[in-house]
Amino acid sequence: MPEMAALRRLLTHPVFLRAAGIVVGAVLVYASLDKIARPDRFADIVHDYDMLPLLAINAFALLMPWTEMVAGAALILGVWRRGAGLMATALTVAFMIAIAQAELRGLKIECGCFDVTGVSSSEASWPLFARDVPLLLGSVLVWRRG
Amino acid sequence: MRSPASQEPAPGETCRFCCPIEGAWQLARNRFPHALRAVALLWIAVAAAAVWNARLPLGIPWLPSPGNRVGIPRAFESSLPEINAAEALTLYQAGEALFVDSRDRKDYDKEHIPGALNLPQREWAKLWPALKGKIAKDRLLVLYCYGAHCGLSTRQGKALLEEGYGKLVILDYGWEAWTKAGNPTVKHPKAGNA
Numbered sequence: 067m068p069e070m071a072a073l074r075r076l077l078t079h080p081v082f083l084r085a086a087g088i089v090v091g092a093v094l095v096y097a098s099l100d101k102i103a104r105p106d107r108f109a110d111i112v113h114d115y116d117m118l119p120l121l122a123i124n125a126f127a128l129l130m131p132w133t134e135m136v137a138g139a140a141l142i143l144g145v146w147r148r149g150a151g152l153m154a155t156a157l158t159v160a161f162m163i164a165i166a167q168a169e170l171r172g173l174k175i176e177c178g179c180f181d182v183t184g185v186s187s188s189e190a191s192w193p194l195f196a197r198d199v200p201l202l203l204g205s206v207l208v209w210r211r212g
Numbered sequence: 213m214r215s216p217a218s219q220e221p222a223p224g225e226t227c228r229f230c231c232p233i234e235g236a237w238q239l240a241r242n243r244f245p246h247a248l249r250a251v252a253l254l255w256i257a258v259a260a261a262a263v264w265n266a267r268l269p270l271g272i273p274w275l276p277s278p279g280n281r282v283g284i285p286r287a288f289e290s291s292l293p294e295i296n297a298a299e300a301l302t303l304y305q306a307g308e309a310l311f312v313d314s315r316d317r318k319d320y321d322k323e324h325i326p327g328a329l330n331l332p333q334r335e336w337a338k339l340w341p342a343l344k345g346k347i348a349k350d351r352l353l354v355l356y357c358y359g360a361h362c363g364l365s366t367r368q369g370k371a372l373l374e375e376g377y378g379k380l381v382i383l384d385y386g387w388e389a390w391t392k393a394g395n396p397t398v399k400h401p402k403a404g405n406a
Binding site: 108113114128137148152 | 246247248249250252253254257261265268270271272274275280282283363
């Protein structure tokens with residue numbers, strides 16, 4: 067169908083892919099800042115998700131935000147875009163699994179998505195899960211086609 | 213042209229079977245170059261996290277603190293000692309300390325340590341401004357929550373340390389340890405909440 071072909075051309079256009087990389091990268095970098103500044107509070111939130119053994123929580127809380135930062139910076143700068151897209155995809159899938167399992171288990175916990183100080187944080191919920199879908203699509207696009 | 217049966221590499225070609233590590237590397241480089249770059253980016257993240265955490269004043273240890281507590285900055289580890297139920301009972305009987313119950317209000321309402329103040333950690337941001345200044349900063353505070361792996365009292369301890377409270381102890385295994393030891397409790401109170 068011509069519409070599908072046009073959509074495919076748009077989604078794989080170098081300018082569109084570059085823009086998608088910058089947007090996804092900016093979201094990741096912004097999301098990492100608060101967690102990098104307060105790894106102790108992010109560790110508390112990771113603990114609340116109740117997905118990791120205690121032994122791994124501090125290390126995860128230290129590493130994950132920097133993974134976001136490095137992947138995001140690489141996407142913005144256009145360095146190793148497809149590798150960074152793969153990282154962004156893996157991170158987004160992990161976020162979505164974490165939020166979904168919290169919601170399914172009825173855990174009323176802070177999302178820890180952009181804010182870990184509790185000032186403007188939101189609860190892990192299905193709307194937040196849905197918010198991650200465009201981020202996932204953008205990440206996959208950059209990874210597969212970037 | 214190479215014979216299909218031959219294991220000999222063509223001139224200039226790396227032998228995939230001579231060295232398994234080199235073969236795997238070549239395979240990964242040819243088939244999954246972006247995955248390799250993602251791994252390289254991951255290592256950059258590991259290095260950055262290590263350097264940043266070593267320099268951060270509120271940096272945390274990579275492994276849990278003693279007592280399997282997570283998310284405690286290195287600077288706070290010695291300021292949040294744990295006591296057991298017997299030690300907590302001694303403090304309770306001496307009337308020296310204020311017990312702070314960081315569990316949810318509904319659980320406090322069911323049963324709690326007599327005289328304990330309920331400051332649900334999940335409502336810290338909402339409740340603390342009204343309570344700020346009403347507790348002397350040199351008062352000994354015994355913080356407790358539900359039990360094993362409950363992080364609420366530790367989290368409250370961190371928040372109180374940041375507010376300038378210096379005499380804090382955490383009741384190890386919290387409410388669970390207190391009740392298992394047969395220490396006094398009060399049920400169904402209607403007053404006393406923060």
